[in-house]
Amino acid sequence: MTRPTRTINKLHFEDLSAGRFEDLSLALVYRLRRWQDIHHDGRTGADDGVDIRAIEAASDNSLRVWFVQCKRYGTFTAADAKAAVRAAVGKTAVPPDVMLLIVGCDVTLATRTAYEQAAADAGIQMAILWTASKLEAMLYADHPDLLFSYFGVSLVRQERKREDDLRRTLAMKRKMARVFPHDYKPKVVIHSIDDEHYPEVDVAGNGRISSWFRVEFAGHYHAGIEVYLNIEHIIVDRIDGAWAEVGFGANGLDIDIQPEEAFANTRYDVVKVFTIGRIPFKNIFEIDEDGDEYYREPHLYCRFVDHGTPYELVLRREVDGYKEFHPDGRFPFENRDSRNSEQPAEDDSAVP
Template identity: 30%
Template sequence: MVSATRTLGPLHFEDLEPKRFEDLCRQLVYDFKTWRRLEATGRAGSDDGFDARGYEIVDADAPSASETDDEEAAVVGIGDRLWLVQCKRERAIGPTKLLQYLDEIKLTEGEILHGIIFAAACDFSKTARDRFRDQCAAMGLQEWHLWGKAEIEDRLYRPENDGLLFAYFGVSLTIRRRSQRADLRAKLAMKRKANRLLRHKENDSVLLRSPDALEYPNAEGIPDFEKRPQWLVRKYLGFNHDGLEFLLHRHFAYLADDEKSWDAMLCCDDAVDLRDDYWRSDKNSRAKRNEAWHAWEAIPEKDRAWLEVVGIVPFEDILDIDEIGEDYFSDPHVYAPFNGKNAPFRHFYARVQSVSTFDPRRAWPSDEQEDRVVKFPAGLRERPDAQP
C-alpha cells in the first residue's frame, strides 16, 4: 500500500464536519478490537469529554453484540474492558491542550477505564506524544493510542478500509488498482500487437496517423501542414520499454575514438526517404548535401558516423495498428493522437553511432552539447530551420 499512497495527495480531514470526522474515527475503531458494544456518545450532544464508548470483549467465548439476540448479554459482559474514544477535528493541538482534553474525561462511579484512543486531524509533536503517554500512565490506563493525521491516513489506506476511504473522500485504491490493471493489460496487448505486426518492418517506413485527420490523404487543405502535420512517414526502428521508436532526424556526423567527442552537419537531413513519403517536399539543398557528403568522405572511415534523433510513441498512446495500409501508403499505419508541436512523440533521445561494422562505437549527446567539437565547416554544422 505504500506505493499507492505516494501517488495521492494528503487527505483533507479539515473538509469534514466535526460530527462526520467523529463518525469516520469511530468506524475506523470498529475493527481495532473485538467489541461487545461501541456507542457513539458524542452524537447525543452530551459526551462527558469523549465521543465514543466501547466495551472490549475479554472472554473469547462470550458472544458479541452481533452474535446474540439477548440484549442484556450484549450490554453486560463480566470482565469487559472499557475504552473511550475522543475525536478532535482541529488543525493543531499542542501538549498543554492535549493534556487538558485528558483531564476533561469523566467516569461514573465504579467505572474503570482500560484504554483510550485519541484521534485528531493534525500531527502531534514528540513532546506532545511523550506527555500524552506519561499522563495516560499516571491515570492508570493499561492501553493508550494517539492517532494523528498520519496514523488515520495509514489506517484508511488499508484494504479493509477502502470503503471508508471512498465514502468520505471519494478515493478508492481498489478502483485505482482495477484501473491500473486495465491500463497495463491494454499496454501489454498493444506491445504484443506491435511486435506481431511490425517485427519484420524494422528500418522500413511506417505511416504515423492522427485519428482526427479527417482530411487524409489530402494535405493541401490543412494549413501549415509541413510544420504541424496530421500524419508522418517515418522509419520504424523497433520498440523499447517506453514504446515504439521512429527515426526523426539523421545527419552526417563524426565520432572520435574516445566515444565521447562528436560533431555533425545539421544542414541536411536523411531521415525520410521521399520515395515513401507522398506528402513531403525535399528540404535538403542539393548543393549543401553534396558539400556535406564530401566533408564527411574527407574524414577517416573509422570516424564517420550518423547523428540520429529518435522519437518514441508510448504504447498507451497507440490506438491501433493497420498492417494493410491502402493505395496512398501500403505499409502499416500506426494511429496515435497528434497533440502539440511534437506530433505523436512524447520522448526523444539522440545518438551518434559509427558506420563501421568492424569498429562499432556509439555516443549519447546531451542537450547542452558540451562534448561537441568542431570537425566540419561552419556553414554545414547548423540546421537551416526547425524541421518537425
Template identity: 30%
Template sequence: MNNPTRTTNRLHFEDFPWQRFEELVFEIVYRKYKWGELSPIGQKGKDGGVDIWGVDTEETTWYIQCKNHQSFTKADAQAAIDKIVGNYEIAKSCMLLIALACNITTDTLQFIKSYSEERGFNGSDVWVGTKLETMLYSDYKDLLYKFFGIETEHNRNIKKVVNGNKVRQEVEKILLQKVNWTPEIRMEIARDPSKQFRFEKVVIRSVDDVDDSYGENASYCEICPYQLTDVGIEFLDLYWDNYRIAIDIDTKCWRRIKDDDNLQENEFDIRAEHVALLPYYCIISIMEKGDDYSDYPVLICGFEFNNTPFLRYYYKHKASKVDLVEGKPLSISDLSMLIDEIEKEYVDDISNT
C-alpha cells in the same frame, strides 16, 4: 518572492453517512496494524458502543469507535467510553481507538487518554479529522479515489501501468510479426530489433485532431518503429540517421558533432541513431489498416509532453544498444560496451580487406 506551495483540498467526512465513514476507518485500520481477527460489528446494528472490534497478532484486543460528528466534546468522549465499558469486559491489555471526522481541543484529547485509562484501558489513540486526512494523502492514496473520487499522482501512475500493459499486448498483436523463434531469427532480431515489426513505418496522430487529422494545424508524423521496451515503443528518426557523436574517454561525457569536425584529445567517435520513446499509456487507439490518407497503421495518441506524445529523446548506438541521454555522462559499463563494439567493427573491417 515566496515559492509557491501545493495544497490539497479538505476532505468532507461529514458528507458521508455513518456507515460509509465506518467503512473508511475499517480499511485504514485493517492496513495499519497486523490482525488475527477484525470485525466491523457496528454495521450490524446493536454494537454496545463499538463499531470495529479486533485482536492483533500480539493478542491485544482493540475497541474502535467511529464518530462522524461535526464536534466532539469531553461529555461526548465520556459517554462513548462509558458505553463501551458498560457492555464489554475490559482487560488490562485492551486498547481504545476513537476515529473522528472533526478536530478536537487539547483538553478533550487529554481527557480521552486519562479517562480511558481510568476505566481500565491499557492505552488509547485518537484519530481526528486532520490526522485521517494526513494518513489518506500520505499512506492510503488509493482510498482517496475509492471514497472521495480524488485522483492523486499515485492513482494516475497505477492507471498508467495498467493501461500501458493492456496497450502493449495490443501493440504486440497488431504491429509485430508472428515468427518461429529459431536461434537464427532470435540472433537476427537481437542485431536489428526493427525486423520484428510488420511495418517499416507508422503514422502518429493526436487524439485532439480527430475532426481534422491532417489539417494545417494538425499534429501528426510518419516514423519508423525500432523496438519495444518495458516503457514504450522506440522510434527512429525517419529523415535523419547516423549522427556523429564524440565521446571523451576520461570524463565519459559526449557531444554531437558534424561530420567534418575534428575530435579533441581523448575523444573517439561513433555513429548513433536519434530515438524517440512513445510510452504505451499515451497510445489511445491503433488503426491497423491505416486511414483515408495512409496505408500504414495509425496510432492515435495523447500528446502529453510539450505537444508531442514522446516521453523523451536520446541517441542509440545500435550495435551495443547503449543509449546516450542529453546531459548525462556514460556509465563505465556503457563506455566499455561501446569500446568493445568499436574494436569488433575494427577487427571485422581488417578481416574483410
C-alpha cells in the same frame, strides 16, 4: 525524458462533517478489537470530553477501558493535544487504560511527544495517536469498503481499470508484432488523436511538435515500439561518458567545420547516432494498417501525453553499434569547453 509519476489524491478528512468524521472513527475503532461494550457518546453531544467509550475483552480475560477522542482539525498542536487529554480525564475519577486520539491532519513529533507525556501524567497506561496519514493507510490497506462509503474511492474500479489497461496493452503488443514483423522497417505516419490538420502541414509552434508527421519504424522494445527521428552527431566525453548534440551557429560550430576535425585533439569522441523515439503501447490508441490515398503505409494514432509528444523516452543509439546514450547523461553543447567532469551532467532531456 522524465516521466511524471502518477499519484492518488490525498484524502481530505477535513471535508467530512464533524459527525461524519466521528462515524468513520467509530467504524475503524469497532473493527480494531474484540469489544465487550462500545458507545458513541459524541453522537448525542453530551460526551463529557470522550467521543467513544469502549471496554476491551483482552485475551487474558481482563477488561481494559478505552477513551477515544475525535478531532477533525486542519492543524493540531501540542496545546490541542494536552487539552484533549484534560477533557477526556477531567470528569472521571479513574483514568482509562488506553486513550486513542484520532485527528484529521498530520502532526509534528513535538505534538505527539506532548500528547504521550500528558497522557502519562494523567495516569493513562497507553496513549495512541492516529493521524491523517495513518487513517489513509488503514483505509487503503484494510478497509476499502469504508474508503468507498466515506470518500467515494473504489479500489475495485481501479483494479478493474488496471486489468483492462493490461489487456489492451497486450492486445496492442500482439498487433504491433503482426504489423511490424522482424526486419520490416517501413515509413509510419504518426498522428495525435487530437490532430485536425492532416493532410495539410501543421506548422507547430510554442515549443510543440507537429500533430502529424512521418518517421521510419526502428523496432520493438519491451513496452512499445521505436521510431527513427533523425541522424546526428554527438560528442562523448571520454572521462565520464556524458554527451551533447553537436550544435552549429551561435555557441556552436561553424557550419563549414566537420565535427571530427573540430574535436580531433580534445577529450571528446565524435559519434554518429540515430535519434530514437520510444512510443509505449499505452500511448498508441489505434493503428490503420492500410493507410490512405496520401500515404499507403501504417498510420498510428497516439496520445501525445509525454511533454506534448507520444514518446516516453528519446535516446541516441550508435549508427554502427548498439551503444545507447540516455538523456540523463546529456549536457549543453555550449558547455563543452568549461564543463567539469566531476559534476553530474545536466539533464535537459525534455527536448528530443
